[in-house]
Amino acid sequence: MTVRIRFFAALRERAGASEAARELPEGTTVGSLWEALRREHPPLGAYGARIAFAVNQEYVDSARVLQDNDEVALIPPVSGGCVP
């Protein structure tokens, strides 16, 4: 399956891109996708704040299983400083 990943703010700077498409095995969770990105890209791996996740513009937790054509957003702490 293919998902579209959106990077914002500090994560966008570290990823060097605002979005990326990625092929994933069925059953991949949001959390494992993030861990894979961190392993593959040291600037993301070094990011120290806890992030939030959204799939198709709704907040989800890391256990959410991804589906084909999902849009996954990686959400650093938002403007007031809190992680949703």
Add this chain to the structure above:
Amino acid sequence: MFEITDQPIDAARLANAVVRPGAGAIVTFLGTTREHNAGRAVILLEYEAYPEMAIREMHRIADEARHRFGVEGVAMVHRTGVVRIGETSVGIAVSAAHRAAAYEASRHCIDRLKEIVPIWKKEHYEGGEVWIGPQQGGPPAAA
């Protein structure tokens, strides 16, 4: 009215958007760029949004405000890009039959916006720039 815009925010337009025959009070909140923050001299703020999701979350907050405080109209606009000292980054207008609910709802809306709406703020200060968030608990680091 729920918008993300890169244009200056018009406070009068926000207030007009929540006029209702049943409302006797309109409260407008504007967030503006302050020249200092955490001991740093701020040059400007720069905002970035996930606009589709930000607007959905604004709607959610407005629904919360209507259920909890009984307000009538709610309007929110957030600006993206550069917002200079004294300029407005966010505007929220609420209308209600009476002012107590309008004041409380206005406070609730901005507090919630800062918790859940996917918009990020980068502070450009004398000496560097930093994304504002809890990871910056220590001395500011260059982005």
